[in-house]
Amino acid sequence: MLVWYCRIVALMSILSALSPRTNERIDRLPDYILFSLGFLLGVPSLGFGVLMLMLAAAVRRRKRVAWWLLMVLGVFVGPLGWLAVSYLFDDLTWADLQPLPPLIVSFLIQAVFVALVVWARKEFYAVFDAANFRLALVVLGVSAALSTLIGITLVAWNDANPHTDLGDQALYTLKAGMAGTGLWWYDTAVEVPHWVDVAVNFLGSVMILAVAWALFQPRRGSVRHEPRDDARLRALLDKFGDQDSLGYFALRRDKAVMWSPTGKAAVAYRPVGGVSLAAGDPIGDVEAWPGAIEAWLAEARQHAWVPAVMGASEEGGKVLSRFGLDAIELGDEAVVEVDEFTLEGRAMRVVRQAYNRVERAGYRTRIRRHADIPRPEMAQLMRRADDWRDGAVERGFSMALGRLGDPADGQCVMVECLDADGVLRALLSFVPWGVKGLSLDLMRRERGTENGLVEFMVIDLINAGPEHGVERVSLNFAMFRSIFERAGRIGAGPFLRLARVVLSVFSRWWQLESLYRANMKYRPVWEPRYLCFPKARDLARIAIAAGRAEGFLAFPTPRFLRRRRKCEPAPEPAPAPEQESEQESEPASEPASEPAPESDPQTDPTTAATPPQQG
Template identity: 45%
Template structure:
């Protein structure tokens, strides 16, 4: 894939690390596909009689006739399990490797005991040998709460299925043949979980089918959900310790001017890894098995490679997918050179030069008219550092913003601080407040960008305000007050895919560019892609490209889901998130 960023010549250590990662990914990819093929052939050998080749009848071992059916269910479960384990093997999870080895051994034994195909047996044997030879490549740690969660879910599903089938057998005795004993009903309910008929006989065929389907459904669900919780990647509870926060502030004090997104590393739902020297760091959050970093690494540019190496090592240790949202071109170049990753242009950041900004001129006519109109409506503004705002006023603003949002939901991750009007934590942040008739109608919060810059954090207003132009007024007032605040540059909203929208509007644009721009405009109905671009363009900013850094193209869908969830635009279903939090 074309990255849009040309990496400098890598160092020897970077080349060796890149080769080791490439070798590990290649091994994991081969083993992953082998597991999928082995699992699929195993299932097909049961479902397709033409593919079966009996090795030894089960009766040769003195087993009852039901053993064939039980063996079929066991083999099918193991085949499906191998296909499920493929995802964990691709992430080089140690537990997935252990379970895959156990599944291969059981499958080979089942093929010998039962009547199953020769080809899957050979494939599974080859997979087992490959797993044993490459065991050192599977080192990713498991989820610390995975075993308990997996056991709890399996027990809950099995008990639920057992109770459901038993209850049906107890409440509808008229549909049963004879008066089966309680022991018969208990045995039948238990055997139904593995798809085996029990001792109870039915007078109605549909009732027999119903109990069998319900029992087997709960049994399969127990295996699937248990496997998911056993193999899922670690998703630690997001929290930034006070010690880490203090170290980040020290790095920002010395190198904060380098990146407008640097201050957002102080979000309380992020974790951080530091370089061995402590002079650089990467802040990130784990969402859906993806370790999302944002912006450039913090600290000294010369120490960035050490922080990147530590971050990637942490991702490998826990089987996370590494990704970086919104890094600069310089940051992307280092990620490519040191991490062997790839980059994709994500959009542009709007940066306004305070010295050259003016509301005068034809290009500013739209903003000037909007500001004049809203001022005539009686709006007034104040621009202050948080340290200069009384504590009671800050508390009132926090309550007001929470009420405007309508709940705890918040949008923003890469360019959002996750808190507003916190004078103790962010005394140097700037608050811009618009009032009308003594009531607060709009709020902007900017966080420090070094000592001479500001980066937009929050832009929110009273949803009942009918007048357009309030946000333009707030930004214009902030830019006008920057000289008094000692600020020479201001970063506004991030415009996703701005260049694509711009290319699609040019005369002579090709059909692909026009189609892509049209799709982005359609998506803007839900995600304000074009709206933010148009709004930012009104202030005549310089457009600074920002990039998405990723490891492999196949990871992009997963990264997209994680990014949408982190930014507050969707992601995993809320019911699944509640289940994950409970476990």
């Protein structure tokens, strides 16, 4: 009920602000009626409407701060607010209270509203999220200056009264920007068309939105988990890392960690736009997963975050479904079994030809663990990877480590491709997947190089797998793979074909189909991955949060403003706690991994196909 009250007041405020006759109607009303209508129908201001919409969202999420704002609204707006203002600033007389019946009705409505808010107090349990006040103040200063400058210019250009000065126009701009001009008791002689009022009020609304956006942006440099979390996660990965190919990505330092009561399992997640976004299965003993999931969901409830998991395996999806989360198939991960891979046969003819063509051109690969690469060479590789990145925005969250060259990641594998002159032309970086597996993290190549270069590197890695103790390699994640595959079969229905057409359109920007076809060449084992979520109505918010986390909805930073990425220092190692005796459990279904090769022999692949690393 309170949510819809805020929404209705917001709608009425916006509509009345757009109406050209609102000021005339306001002038004919007594002050106490005006305050009562403001309580019931809002203020003729786009900015106030925006604030009420934001308040409605906070009420829906049961934020404790929303309850206090409702109490302020209930006590200080309406006839009680009018009485307080009149008593403090005007000479309030009995005549001002006439006629009494409308005033009494207004008081009753206000009392019912306040009583309803007090009665619902226990429903507002969600704590206030940490706010970025410094950024909000900067945005407030910049946006206020810009909106004031533009607003005064608009008012001055369209003022029909030749006797007004800049002071009158500035005051009018302030009135129109903060609320409807007819609400202010101090009037000016400025005469402008109604569209100027709306335009200036719109600038004020944009300022409010900008400040609200900045207020809840994460502070730069904030550490999501402590060095002790790193040490404990690595201890679990050493023991249970074979379960999930996405497990190593829990070590991203922008992910918080929620532990089970026994410390035998953990969920790595990141709060993004009101969504607690996790990726992959929980880390650790399957028997301890429920404890970690319960703790993660409890924190999400405390903050009114929507819990969501991207890329859960089938086993992880089953466990999460016990806690009320639904699941839909997001796509499939391509896993290549080293022992079963071969270039022989007609099915591999295209890949074999691409491999031989690149080999004849004089290209060769070098495969090393990160720990075996000298620091000066690693620094050079990091610079080249940065130069080859497609776009200014770092991408990757669920299937990218977010860094390169960290000394703590010494067991990662680097595949370098050099041309006939020994010049580096491409590189791949893989993170450990347990003891005998690798999962693709980073893929970069120089533009204009030979087609099939990535295939050449991947095949060389697979062929060298036994030498490096690698039995399986996880390549790129292909979203909606089943749709592309089934829609190409005979007898595919019209809805399936239509879905493929729609996805093909989006593939122009996100390479959905090209990633599927690039992975299909290796004839991999397809491991399904799922998106887990509480309710279908939350999917839009989850999609936006996932897009922000992965870097697809980020504002790109101009290249000349980006600092050269440097090797991020490893956190101080903390001793892992003693592990209590545990029962060995059967590993859950074989998990999946992440990004993989990109190019099709028919297309010129670029680095955009993979999530890049962050410095």
